[in-house]
Each structure stands twice: as structure tokens, then as C-alpha cells.
Amino acid sequence: MTLLSLLNRGGAAHGFRSTSHAFSTIAWVRCNVNIKSRPTAAKGTQLGLNFTTTHRQHCATANQPLYAMGSVDNPSLAGIQLPTIKLDTTLTQLFRSAGPKNASIRLGMVFCGVNSGVDLNPDFPRNTKYLYQDSPFNTVPRKELTRKNHELKKSLAMKYLSLIPQRDAFIAGPSPVIMxxxxxxxxxxxxxxxxxxxxxxxxxxxxxxxxxxxxxxxxIPMKEHGIDKITYKIVADGLESYPLTHSLEPHWILNSKAGLARSGLPTPKCDIVSVKGYPPAPPKSCCEVCRADKRSNDLTFIPESCTGPRGQWLETQSSKIISAISSRPVPFVLKNQQVFGGAGTWVVTTQEQKEDLLSAFSSPDGPLRKLLSQVTAENYHMDPAAVIISDMVSDPIGDYGLTFFVNENGEHVFLAASEQMIDGNNAWVGSTIVYSRQKALHEKFRGLISRTAEFVARHGYVGPVGIDVLETRTEGETETHDGERTKFHVVDLNVRTSGSLALPLLKGHFTGRGLDCASSFGITVKGGREEFVRRWQHEFEEGRMFVLSWYEDREEGESIADVVVGAEDEEGLGRMIEGVREGSEEVVF
Structure with a gap:
């Protein structure tokens, strides 16, 4: 099985997908979408690219440990003159300016992704306390979520341990980045x-x-490299023993869907369906079925045939959630409590979709049974298996992704407001930044950004934040319970670096070349880096395109990557993106 087929099998890497099939997404839903490389691709399908590269071989020596530190080398491609990229600012500078706590210490930065479905490698086990439901967790059958599934583990490790960390390391600045x-x-x-x-x-x-x-x-070699504290993107169980810029549990709760619903920010009205307690007995003392389960080292799972207290508990909690979904009239949006990579959200607009969702959720190998099986005495107080059922936002006219940096005093540094991109067929194809509109957009959303920054700072967080906001034609009701009505509705809160955070920090790079628009997106391509760069050599040499992260799977002859493109205007940017789409396996915005 190839990397591409594994990624496709798991559902859109960044999108609103059902467990059984893609539910309809509608214009106001801001998500990352895969689109097959066709000129007339419609929203909700999948999209991608192809690459090829040559590499120098390096071998570890007795004098070179398995971890190493230092500034990166400067390899070049023969005959290609790549411009040097200078960022307007970096995360290092933003942290140093955020307040006295981090001004003079040496911060180590951890940008990896995590999951709760399968170990990434023997030294990076799956999260069991701080649960995350990424796409493989929700969609891959339990029997395949095993340490023996080397192809799945490799595909996830490529993305979570290299691609995502590279993307954020690009904007980190001169600080230690732990890979x-x-x-x-x-x-x-x-x-x-x-x-x-x-x-x-x-x-x-x-x-x-x-x-x-x-x-x-x-x-992590803290002492060897003089690292005082670690700041991180996603909560990993293995970070608990280190000095951190923000505590793991509050940060996990800040990023949870229930946390947003309870935040007091103007979010769509919703119901939080909580789970009570945790399975009351360990597997080996539950019943014959559980005692016979030989998969104790893989994903914890309460079998459908369990007759003991674990199965009884799961049936009670599952029935409560299924009943809440059944009684909710369409349309609605269903979300898992804690997700990563755009998974765990189902947009239900028809009764047929609702029936499909109920069937998938209640199936013996569905996401609900897998998730409830992970609730433990260690994590149940965080309500990790709760589901959130929310209203849809009515009559949307604008869709924005706002990114900013929160200082220690709760004030913010505005970074960007990205906007959705519509193609000639009125299909959503991604988010872009228009640099000339940033000042006006900051003024438009200043109040909401300030309010969000104060909220996360009260919970001890300093660092980058992203919120997804829908603007409506008229004021609508919110979840704040104080009668607030607004045209701005927060539909997602990401208290971490976002995938497009590089775009605002590249303003000078692009506008200095007369390029007012930019976009970043993920690609899957045949071959490697060098072939892709040579295919777009003119754009690379002009600084209109560059690689934000890259990892080649040499065994499969495929690469996954993130690239950035810039253009004079939105029309030109659309043409560049379309050109990449037409010559690629897959593109993910």
C-alpha cells in the first residue's frame, strides 16, 4: 500500500469528513480540504501534487550522536539560484518581546504532531492521557491501529515528526527546535x-x-544544549517531566471544543454531551472476552461482545451520546472533543447524512467505541470523550482565519487575517492572505482578537493563537448565555501555531517583490524535491514559490510537502495554484 493510498484511506488530512463518507460541506464551513487534481475540482473532493529529488547520503559516526545540534547547512541545487528568505519577525523574537518570563531564557521549541491511535515509533508512543482524535483514529479500523502496521506508522511519522515540525521551524528563528x-x-x-x-x-x-x-x-537533551524551558504546539504525554512555558492540562482544555463552547467567546450555540466516569475495571478482570484480548500493547478497545463492567459502562455512555445525536434536528455540526489535523468534525445538513452518521458512530468499530475505550482514571476529569453538537451559522458572508501572538499581559500582536479563496466554479479552494487588506481587517476584528487574547492569557498561555471566524449578514445568537448577538462567530480556536502562520511573517518578502497575495498548502507528489523545484525553477528563483517543509519517502518514490506561492493579485494567485494542481497528485489547503 502506498503512502498516497494510506492518506486517502484515512479521509482528508485536513477536512470535515464523515467516518463512512464525506458529508456535504457548505460555504460557511471553514476547513482544510483535499481536492483531486482536476481543473473543475469541486469543494469537498481531494487535491494534490508530484515531486522528485536527489540526496546526498550521510551516515552516523562514532563522533556523531543520534541527536545533533547546530545551524542548518546550505545545500544548493546545481544551476538554480534560490533567493535568501528574510522573515519580518520570528517566533523567537515574539516570545522575547512577550514579557519578562521568557525574555532572557533559552526556549526549546517542539512542533511535532501527536495522535492517540498508534505509536509513531518505539520512542514516541501514542498519547493515552491527553487524547487526540486525528483522521486515522476516527477512520482506520481498530485491527489496523497496531504496532505491526508499519505503513500507517510511517505515513503518520512523516507528517507528524518531520513535515509539521519543519513548517513551524521555518518561522521559529534562532532558537533550538527539537525534532x-x-x-x-x-x-x-x-x-x-x-x-x-x-x-x-x-x-x-x-x-x-x-x-x-x-x-x-x-x-530531549535539555542540559546538553542549555535549554531552560520548552514551548510546544500539541500536548504530548511525554512532555510532562520538562519545564514548560504553559502547563499541559490547561492547554489541552483551551484547545478542546468544549473549552471553546464554555469560553464566553461568541461561538455558535451548542450542547455538550459529557461522559460520566471511566470503565470501572481493567481488561484482565472484566470478562472472558477482555481477558482473551491479546492486543494490550496496541489501541485499548472494549469489544462489542464484552459482557463485563467495561462493556456495560460503554453501552450506557454510548447510548447517551447516540440519543443526543438522534434527537437533534438537522442541520447541525458534530465535533469530537479534541482533534488534530482537521478531523473529528461532521457537518450534517440532511436526514440521510444524519442516519449515516448515527450508523458510523454506533458501529462496533466506529469512532465512538474507540474513543470511549480510551477514557481512564487519569484523564476522565478532562471529559475527553465528550461530543459537541452545535448550530450552524446562518447567512454567512465572510470566512476568516485570524492569527495573532498573545503576550504575558493579555495584549496581542496581530499577525494576519486570511480569507477564503473561490475559483471560477464558485468552489472553495483554500485560504489566502492579501497584504494590502491586513490593516483594515485588523481594525475590523480588533475587539474580538483582544477578547480572545485576554481569555487565553488568563489561563496561563503565551504564544501564537488562531481563530476561525464567520461573519454573518445580520447579528445572530451565540453561546455566551448573556444575550449577546453578533455578526462575528468563532467556530474554532487553535491555541498553537497554525499551518498558515508563515504567511504574515513573509509580508516583506512578497510585497518587496510587488506580490500582494500569498497562499500556503500541502502537496503529495511523485518523486522528490529537486524535480519539483526544477519544474517551477523560474518561480523559485524569483521568490514567488518556495518549500516550507518536505519529506520524501524513497521506498515509495513519493513526497509530502508544504509550499508557499505569491502573486501580484488574487487572480494571478489562483492561476499559480491551478497550475500546481494540474501537475500534481494531491494538494491540501
């Missing part, structure tokens, strides 16, 4: 470093991060 190896074979160790180093080599030397490679979260 985790796919595995500890000498060839993989060398390949991991080469991919990250090549990506970051185009940065101005003063803004390149120091890469710290290590096997897993429990083996």
Missing part, C-alpha cells in the same frame, strides 16, 4: 536531518533555527 527521528536506523537519521536542513537552508542565516534531533519526547 524527533522517524526511527533510529543510521540511514533514516541522516535522511531526517537532510530534509529539515535543506528546507531551512534558504532562510537568512540570522533566522535559522538550531536543530536538536533526538529519538522521542522522553529523551
Amino acid at each position: 524527533f527521528h522517524m526511527n533510529q536506523s543510521p540511514a533514516t537519521v541522516a535522511h531526517d536531518r537532510e530534509e529539515a536542513s535543506t528546507t531551512l537552508s534558504v532562510l537568512d542565516p540570522s533566522q535559522r533555527p538550531n536543530l536538536v534531533f533526538c529519538p522521542g519526547p522522553s529523551k
Whole structure:
């Protein structure tokens, strides 16, 4: 099975997808969507690209440990003159300016993704306390969520341990960025470093991060590299023992869907269906079925045939959730409590879709049984298996992604307001930034941003934040319970770096070249980096396009990547994106 087929099998990497099929998405739903590379691709389908590259081989030596630190090298492609990229600011600078707590300390930055479905490698086990329901967790059958599923583990590790961290490392600045190896074979160790180093080599030397490679979260070499504290993107169980800029549990709750619903921010009205307690007995003391289960080292799972207290508890909690969904009239939006990568959201607009959702959720191998099986005495107080059923926002006229940096005093540094991009067929194809509109958009949303920044700062968070906002034609009711009505509705809160955070920090790079618009998106392509760069050599040399992150699977002859493109106007940007789409396997916005 190829990487591409695995990613497609798991559902859209970044999108609103059902467990059984793609439910309809409608214009106001802001999400990351995959679109097959067709000129007339419609919203809700899938999209992608192709690449090829050559690599120098590196081998670990006795003097080179499995983790290494230092500024990246500056490899070049023969005959291609890539411009040096200078960011307007970096995360390092933003943290140092945020207040006295982090002004003079050496911050290590961890940008990896995590999941609760399968170990990424022997040194990076799945999260069992801080649960995350990514697309594979929701969609891949339990029997395939196993340590023996090497293809799935590899595909997730490529994305979570290399692609995502590279993307955020690009804007980190001169701080230690902790990267985790796919595995500890000498060839993989060398390949991991080469991919990250090549990506970051185009940065101005003063803004390149120091890469710290290590096997897993429990083996970060803090003392060896003088790291005082760690700031992180996603809560990983293995980070609990380190000094952190913000605590794990409050941060997990801030990013939860119930946390947003209870925040007092203007969100759509919703019902939170909570789970009571946790399975009352360990597997080996439950029943014959559970005692016979030989998968104790893989995803915890309460079998449908369980006759003991675990199965009884699951049936009670599952019935409560299914009943709440059944009694909710369409349309509505259903969300898991804590998700990553755009998974865990179902947009239900018809009765048929509702029946499909109920069937998928209540199936023996569905996301509800898998999720309830992960509730433990250690995490149940965070209500990780709750589901949120919310109203749809009526009559939307605008769809924005707002990003900003929250300082220690609760004030914010505005970074960007991205807008949705519509093609000639009136289909949503991604989000873009228009630099000339940023000042006006900041003024438009200043109040909402300030309110959100104060909220997250009260919970001890300092760092980047993103909120997804729908603007409606008329004022609508919200979840604040104080009679508030507004035209601005927060539909998602991401207290972490976002996938498009590089765009506002590249304003000077693009506008200095007369380019007022930019977009970033993920791609899956045949081959490697060098072939892709040569295919778009003119755009790369002009600074209109560059690689934000890249990882080549040499065994499959495929690569996954994030690229950034810029253009003079939205029409020109659309033509560039369409050109990439037509020559690619898959594109993910």
C-alpha cells in the first residue's frame, strides 16, 4: 500500500469528513480540504501534487550522536539560484518581546504532531492521557491501529515528526527546535536531518533555527544544549517531566471544543454531551472476552461482545451520546472533543447524512467505541470523550482565519487575517492572505482578537493563537448565555501555531517583490524535491514559490510537502495554484 493510498484511506488530512463518507460541506464551513487534481475540482473532493529529488547520503559516526545540534547547512541545487528568505519577525523574537518570563531564557521549541491511535515509533508512543482524535483514529479500523502496521506508522511519522515540525521551524528563528527521528536506523537519521536542513537552508542565516534531533519526547537533551524551558504546539504525554512555558492540562482544555463552547467567546450555540466516569475495571478482570484480548500493547478497545463492567459502562455512555445525536434536528455540526489535523468534525445538513452518521458512530468499530475505550482514571476529569453538537451559522458572508501572538499581559500582536479563496466554479479552494487588506481587517476584528487574547492569557498561555471566524449578514445568537448577538462567530480556536502562520511573517518578502497575495498548502507528489523545484525553477528563483517543509519517502518514490506561492493579485494567485494542481497528485489547503 502506498503512502498516497494510506492518506486517502484515512479521509482528508485536513477536512470535515464523515467516518463512512464525506458529508456535504457548505460555504460557511471553514476547513482544510483535499481536492483531486482536476481543473473543475469541486469543494469537498481531494487535491494534490508530484515531486522528485536527489540526496546526498550521510551516515552516523562514532563522533556523531543520534541527536545533533547546530545551524542548518546550505545545500544548493546545481544551476538554480534560490533567493535568501528574510522573515519580518520570528517566533523567537515574539516570545522575547512577550514579557519578562521568557525574555532572557533559552526556549526549546517542539512542533511535532501527536495522535492517540498508534505509536509513531518505539520512542514516541501514542498519547493515552491527553487524547487526540486525528483522521486515522476516527477512520482506520481498530485491527489496523497496531504496532505491526508499519505503513500507517510511517505515513503518520512523516507528517507528524518531520513535515509539521519543519513548517513551524521555518518561522521559529534562532532558537533550538527539537525534532524527533522517524526511527533510529543510521540511514533514516541522516535522511531526517537532510530534509529539515535543506528546507531551512534558504532562510537568512540570522533566522535559522538550531536543530536538536533526538529519538522521542522522553529523551530531549535539555542540559546538553542549555535549554531552560520548552514551548510546544500539541500536548504530548511525554512532555510532562520538562519545564514548560504553559502547563499541559490547561492547554489541552483551551484547545478542546468544549473549552471553546464554555469560553464566553461568541461561538455558535451548542450542547455538550459529557461522559460520566471511566470503565470501572481493567481488561484482565472484566470478562472472558477482555481477558482473551491479546492486543494490550496496541489501541485499548472494549469489544462489542464484552459482557463485563467495561462493556456495560460503554453501552450506557454510548447510548447517551447516540440519543443526543438522534434527537437533534438537522442541520447541525458534530465535533469530537479534541482533534488534530482537521478531523473529528461532521457537518450534517440532511436526514440521510444524519442516519449515516448515527450508523458510523454506533458501529462496533466506529469512532465512538474507540474513543470511549480510551477514557481512564487519569484523564476522565478532562471529559475527553465528550461530543459537541452545535448550530450552524446562518447567512454567512465572510470566512476568516485570524492569527495573532498573545503576550504575558493579555495584549496581542496581530499577525494576519486570511480569507477564503473561490475559483471560477464558485468552489472553495483554500485560504489566502492579501497584504494590502491586513490593516483594515485588523481594525475590523480588533475587539474580538483582544477578547480572545485576554481569555487565553488568563489561563496561563503565551504564544501564537488562531481563530476561525464567520461573519454573518445580520447579528445572530451565540453561546455566551448573556444575550449577546453578533455578526462575528468563532467556530474554532487553535491555541498553537497554525499551518498558515508563515504567511504574515513573509509580508516583506512578497510585497518587496510587488506580490500582494500569498497562499500556503500541502502537496503529495511523485518523486522528490529537486524535480519539483526544477519544474517551477523560474518561480523559485524569483521568490514567488518556495518549500516550507518536505519529506520524501524513497521506498515509495513519493513526497509530502508544504509550499508557499505569491502573486501580484488574487487572480494571478489562483492561476499559480491551478497550475500546481494540474501537475500534481494531491494538494491540501
